[in-house]
Amino acid sequence: MSDTSHSAVFVRKTMLPPEPAPARQTGVSKWVRENLFSGWLNTILTLAGIALIWGLASHFYPWFRHGVWNAASLPECRQIIAARWGEGATGACWAVIHARWTQFIFGFYPPELFWRPVLTFGLMLVAVAPVLFTQLPRGMLKVSAVFPLLAIWLLWGGSIWPVVMIAAGFAVGYLVARILARWGMILAILGAVVAAVLFWIFVPGPVDAVLGRVLPIALEPVASRQFGGFLLAITLGAGGIAMSLPLGILLALGRQSDMFLIKTFSIMFIEFIRGVPLITLLFVASLLLNYFLPPGTNFDIILRVMILVTLFSAAYIAEVIRGGLAALPRGQYEAADALGLDYWKAQRLVILPQALKISIPGIVSTFISMFKDTTLVTFVGLFEPLKSIPDSIRADIAWKGTYWEHFIFVGAIFFILNFSMSRYSMYLERKLKRDHR
Amino acid sequence: MKKSVFFGTLMAAGLTAGIASATTLEDVKARGVLNCGVNTGLVGFAAPDANGNWSGFDVALCKAVAAAVLGDPTKVKYVPTTGQTRFTALTSGEVDMLARNSTWTFSRDTDLKMDFAGVNYYDGQGFMVRKDSGITSAKELDGASVCIQTGTTTEMNLADYFKANNMTYQPIAVDSNAEGEQQYLAGACDAYTTDASGLAATRAAYADPENHVILPEIISKEPLGPAVRHGDNQWGDIVRWTLFALIAAEEYGITSANIDELAKGTENPEINRILGVDGDLGPMTGLEKDWAVKAIKAGGNYGEIFAATIGESTPIGLARGLNAQWTQGGLMYAPPFR
Numbered sequence: 001m002s003d004t005s006h007s008a009v010f011v012r013k014t015m016l017p018p019e020p021a022p023a024r025q026t027g028v029s030k031w032v033r034e035n036l037f038s039g040w041l042n043t044i045l046t047l048a049g050i051a052l053i054w055g056l057a058s059h060f061y062p063w064f065r066h067g068v069w070n071a072a073s074l075p076e077c078r079q080i081i082a083a084r085w086g087e088g089a090t091g092a093c094w095a096v097i098h099a100r101w102t103q104f105i106f107g108f109y110p111p112e113l114f115w116r117p118v119l120t121f122g123l124m125l126v127a128v129a130p131v132l133f134t135q136l137p138r139g140m141l142k143v144s145a146v147f148p149l150l151a152i153w154l155l156w157g158g159s160i161w162p163v164v165m166i167a168a169g170f171a172v173g174y175l176v177a178r179i180l181a182r183w184g185m186i187l188a189i190l191g192a193v194v195a196a197v198l199f200w201i202f203v204p205g206p207v208d209a210v211l212g213r214v215l216p217i218a219l220e221p222v223a224s225r226q227f228g229g230f231l232l233a234i235t236l237g238a239g240g241i242a243m244s245l246p247l248g249i250l251l252a253l254g255r256q257s258d259m260f261l262i263k264t265f266s267i268m269f270i271e272f273i274r275g276v277p278l279i280t281l282l283f284v285a286s287l288l289l290n291y292f293l294p295p296g297t298n299f300d301i302i303l304r305v306m307i308l309v310t311l312f313s314a315a316y317i318a319e320v321i322r323g324g325l326a327a328l329p330r331g332q333y334e335a336a337d338a339l340g341l342d343y344w345k346a347q348r349l350v351i352l353p354q355a356l357k358i359s360i361p362g363i364v365s366t367f368i369s370m371f372k373d374t375t376l377v378t379f380v381g382l383f384e385p386l387k388s389i390p391d392s393i394r395a396d397i398a399w400k401g402t403y404w405e406h407f408i409f410v411g412a413i414f415f416i417l418n419f420s421m422s423r424y425s426m427y428l429e430r431k432l433k434r435d436h437r
Numbered sequence: 438m439k440k441s442v443f444f445g446t447l448m449a450a451g452l453t454a455g456i457a458s459a460t461t462l463e464d465v466k467a468r469g470v471l472n473c474g475v476n477t478g479l480v481g482f483a484a485p486d487a488n489g490n491w492s493g494f495d496v497a498l499c500k501a502v503a504a505a506v507l508g509d510p511t512k513v514k515y516v517p518t519t520g521q522t523r524f525t526a527l528t529s530g531e532v533d534m535l536a537r538n539s540t541w542t543f544s545r546d547t548d549l550k551m552d553f554a555g556v557n558y559y560d561g562q563g564f565m566v567r568k569d570s571g572i573t574s575a576k577e578l579d580g581a582s583v584c585i586q587t588g589t590t591t592e593m594n595l596a597d598y599f600k601a602n603n604m605t606y607q608p609i610a611v612d613s614n615a616e617g618e619q620q621y622l623a624g625a626c627d628a629y630t631t632d633a634s635g636l637a638a639t640r641a642a643y644a645d646p647e648n649h650v651i652l653p654e655i656i657s658k659e660p661l662g663p664a665v666r667h668g669d670n671q672w673g674d675i676v677r678w679t680l681f682a683l684i685a686a687e688e689y690g691i692t693s694a695n696i697d698e699l700a701k702g703t704e705n706p707e708i709n710r711i712l713g714v715d716g717d718l719g720p721m722t723g724l725e726k727d728w729a730v731k732a733i734k735a736g737g738n739y740g741e742i743f744a745a746t747i748g749e750s751t752p753i754g755l756a757r758g759l760n761a762q763w764t765q766g767g768l769m770y771a772p773p774f775r
Contacts, residue, residue, distance in 0.1 A: 078644055090644075100487055108489030225516065226489070287525045381477065381517050381526070387613075388477055392485050392517070394615050395478030395493075397752045400642035403619050 066091025069098050073398035096402045097409050100393050104410065107228015107383045113157075113220065117231050120154045123147055124238065132424060148242065155227075155235065157219035161211045165204035169196045185344055224302040228383030230413060235302065237371040240309040244370070245363070247310065248317025249356075253347065255322055266318070273315035278373055281308045286380035305377055313370040317363055324359035325351065357432045364425035368418045385410050461533055461665070461672035462723050465506055470514050473499035474532035477517040479614075480638040481747040481755075482538050491515045494746040495536040497736040498557055498663055498680065502534065505679045505728040510735035520589060524549050527666060534676055535664040538632075540590050550667040554677040557662055557739075559759040559768055561655035562594050563633040565640060568648050570627060575654035579604040584617045584626035586610075591631055594657035614639070628652075632659055638753045674722050682729040685711060685771035686738035688762050693737040700730050711774045718774060739769065 023029060036046040066085050071077040077093035085091065097104070106114060127147035130140035146167075153163045173196035180188040212218075227235065254266030273281075285304040293299060328351060336346035356363075375386040383389055390406035393399050465471055475483040475495055483493040491513075500510035518526045518537060526532050528550060538560075539545070541553040564583075566572045572581075575598075585592050587610045599606050609626045611617040618639050621629040629636070633655060640646050663680065665673045686692070689708050691699055700712045709715040713726035720726065736742050740762075747755045761767025 074642065103485075103487065103489070108485065111488060223514070225514065287522065287529060291529055379519060379521065381519055381522050383517070388517070391613060391615060392478035395476075395480050395484035396486065397480050397484075397638065397642070400480050400638065401618070401644075403615060 063090055063092055067094050068092070069094045071095035072099075074401050092405055092408075093402055094405055094409075096393065096399045096405055100399070103393065104229045104385055104389055106231050107389065108226045109222060109228070109231060110220075110226065113222065116154045116157070116219070116222075120151045121234070123150065123154075132428075153219065155222070155231075156224070157221040159208065159212050159216070159218040161208045161217075162204060164211075165200070165208060168203075169199045172196055172199045185342075224300050225382075227302060229385045229389050232302070232377070232382060233371070233374045233385055234417075236306055236309055236374040236377065239306045240313055240370055240374075241367050243306075243310045244314040244317055247314035248363075249321055249352070251314060251318035252321035252325060255318065256325055270315045270318050273312055274319070278309075278312050279376055279379055281312055282376060282380050284308065301380070301382065305380065305382065309370065309374065312373075313366055316366045320359050320362035320366060321355060323362065324355035324357075327358050328354055357429075360425050360429055360432075364421055368421055371418065371421075372414065385413075461669045462506065462675065465533055469507065470512050471499065471503040471506065471534070472514050472516055472532045473502070474518045474523055474526050474535040474537050475499065475515050476537050477519055479538060479635070480642075481634070481751065481753045483515075483536075485515075492746070494558065494742060495538060495663075497742040497746065498536045498683075499534070500735040501683060501732040502676055502679050504735040505682075505724060505732040506675065508725070508731055510731075524551065527551060527664060530666075533665070533672070538661045539664055541660045541662050541664075542590065545664075551664045552667050552670075552673045554663045554665055554673055555680045556660040556768075557680055558634070558660075560632045560634050560659035560661050561759075562591050562630060562657040562659060563636050563655055564628045564630050564652040565621070565636050565649055566628045566652065568650050572628075572652070573650075575652045575656065576602065576604075578606065578628055580606070581627040582607040582609055582625070584609045584611050584620045584629045586614065586617060586631060587612065590657070590659065595630055598656040618642075634747065634753075634755055637755055641752055641754060671723060675724065678722065679729075679732050681771040682711060682732055682774075683739040683742065684762075684769050685774060686729075686733045687740040687769075688764065688771065691733060691738055692741060693734055696730060696733055700727070707774060716775075 020026070024033065037043045062085075066081050066089055068077045068080050068091060071080055071093065072095070074093055074096070077091070077095055081089050081091040102111065102114070106117060109117060123143070124147065126140070127144040130136045130138065131144055149163050149167050153160055173192035176195040177188040177192035180191040251266050251270060254262045255270065257263045257266070282305060285308040286301060289299065289304060332350055332354065333346070336350040341349065375384045378384050378386070378388045381388075383392065386407075390402075390410075393406070394402060459467070473496075475491065475493075478484055479493070479495075481493055482495045483491060485491050496515070499513045499515065503513045504510040516526065516532050518532070518535070523535055523537055523539060524545070527535050534554075535551075536557075538558070539553075540560075541556065545551055546553055564575050564578065566578075572578065578599075583595060583606050585595055585608050592608075595606070595608070609620060611620055614631065614635060617629055617631065620626055622643070629639070631639075633651070636651050640649050640651060643649060663676050665676055685707075686696075689705065689711070691708060691711070696712070699708055700714065702714045703709060706715060710718055711729050713719055713728070713730065717726065719728040725731075737745070743757065743760065744750060747753045749756060757765070757767060759768050761769065763770040
């Protein structure tokens with residue numbers, strides 16, 4: 001007999017099965033109570049919010065539900081809606097998008113040549129992928145390097161040789177830089193620029209003519225005025241993004257530089273561009289330049305606008321990156337110096353990787369706002385998708401009176417593109433996160 | 438002041454540059470294409486279709502000039518211009534001519550250094566109101582809110598009209614015709630004002646045109662016409678007389694259907710001179726003898742163009758009114774071809 005101080009009447013030998021948590025503490029009801037009805041004020045706000053959403057949805061839902069996709073004109077849309085939903089019913093006439101979607105996408109690009117922008121867009125995805133995702137094979141970067149010139153040739157057409165000459169100029173510059181590199185970085189850069197510019201000035205003219213006759217590889221040329229819609233927006237946006245990031249980095253470094261001239265120039269450039277509205281710059285690009293250039297010079301309007309858009313966003317990116325540079329602890333600069341790295345190596349290996357990482361959200365929002373700002377080219381008579389294309393479609397009596405359909409369609413596409421950019425930047429931030437993990 | 442000096446200098450630089458180069462006619466012939474400034478889109482006057490082919494009342498004039506100069510109405514590059522960019526596009530040489538429903542005014546003709554080659558449409562500013570408002574005359578609009586496009590002559594006409602009649606109004610500024618239509622439909626303004634031709638097209642496109650009325654008063658003169666650069670009179674003559682050839686063709690019954698027959702020679706000496714059968718009118722201004730034949734063939738005579746683009750058989754349904762021939766009580770009057 002065991003010696004226990006008190007005897008138990010009942011001893012449980014087995015565990016009880018766990019009870020489910022009380023209904024009020026789990027699942028949907030808990031979430032709703034905690035997040036939507038946690039106090040009288042929040043309850044009122046929740047009810048007001050639901051009423052608001054209901055009001056909007058019940059007001060706009062019929063318009064979407066009555067939408068017509070197949071019709072030849074707005075009056076026909078109205079007839080179909082009246083026949084289906086009764087007199088007085090209103091509805092969206094999506095038929096205008098259905099009939100004119102190629103104009104939204106390609107503007108006035110010749111229809112038989114649509115394969116060229118489509119191919120260019122496909123190649124752009126291939127070219128951009130290895131830049132965005134480091135796990136892809138590095139060999140793909142060769143496509144990225146060739147892509148810009150290939151895209152110019154595919155989109156604008158004409159003979160291939162001028163484009164090849166541009167590439168050859170880069171190659172010449174690179175070779176000169178390699179040769180001069182042993183005497184110093186600055187000399188190499190200067191030599192490369194001078195060599196490339198001399199090459200472009202003197203070589204292409206005669207060589208183009210000869211090659212064009214011997215090996216006439218050419219696509220049907222397309223004028224810049226025929227570009228429009230999202231083809232124009234994406235051309236301007238992608239070109240601007242690709243060129244403004246390197247330029248912005250250089251400007252940011254220039255502004256931090258100890259060299260007086262470079263620093264002054266960078267500051268003046270950045271402050272001037274940031275102080276002037278983009279529309280003013282676009283007007284300069286489209287109109288003022290015509291007065292200064294000798295008559296008969298054909299300086300492509302898209303190129304002009306792209307240069308101005310690039311300069312504009314480069315100034316903003318420079319300031320965003322300067323913020324990143326300023327956020328780096330001084331110790332990083334000193335550590336790089338202590339390792340004996342020269343200026344460019346220190347920037348490339350130590351400073352910029354960290355500064356750029358910090359600046360990602362700012363850089364991407366500059367890109368997004370620049371992409372949206374490409375719609376401002378409507379003021380210089382280019383057919384951007386938000387205003388010019390709908391206006392020109394509405395000038396057709398069959399579609400006069402359509403309004404919201406255009407905005408909703410174009411807005412949706414812009415949202416998809418910009419949301420992808422934003423998501424990618426968040427992915428990149430998570431991937432590059434080196435602390436707290 | 439400083440600004441105007443700055444722009445004046447630019448303008449002068451542009452002009453001297455223009456004088457230094459070849460004439461517009463030589464430029465166009467060398468290029469093989471006429472650069473024609475058109476509206477970015479205005480119902481009936483200039484509109485691209487789904488394939489990007491332009492058509493309309495103003496576009497027809499571009500085609501006629503291209504046919505007269507280059508012999509081919511398709512050799513036109515249409516440069517869409519906005520209200521803000523149109524005149525600079527012309528003075529800077531980006532376009533050879535404007536056929537863009539621009540009102541001929543004193544300051545545009547003199548200060549802006551343009552020449553209006555004539556009038557291809559006599560327009561005027563009108564008002565549209567909702568029928569249930571009970572308004573039947575523009576004189577009853579005292580205190581009304583009016584939707585008005587900014588940066589146009591209509592804005593100034595409106596101010597002049599209300600001031601002259603000692604009435605007040607509240608302007609609701611809109612940026613484009615499409616926005617104005619939406620604001621008016623949404624009830625943001627009591628009346629919508631723009632050129633009468635535009636009002637007719639707007640009303641025709643509404644779901645309930647019977648509930649809107651266009652008031653009888655026309656409060657302004659809007660002679661719309663093609664414009665060219667100041668200083669190149671030969672080119673101005675070409676555009677002017679191409680327009681007159683279209684107008685005269687209607688007066689003398691030359692149509693795209695019978696022109697081939699008439700071009701062989703007729704009893705009427707005026708027709709013979711226009712069509713180049715007699716005399717040397719074309720070469721006098723640097724064109725071929727049969728320039729007018731090609732111009733008229735491009736889209737028909739003035740009346741045919743009107744009927745096909747904006748006339749009563751089209752949905753826009755504009756009556757000839759002031760734009761009828763002078764023999765029919767209108768203002769279309771071509772000087773003699775001799």
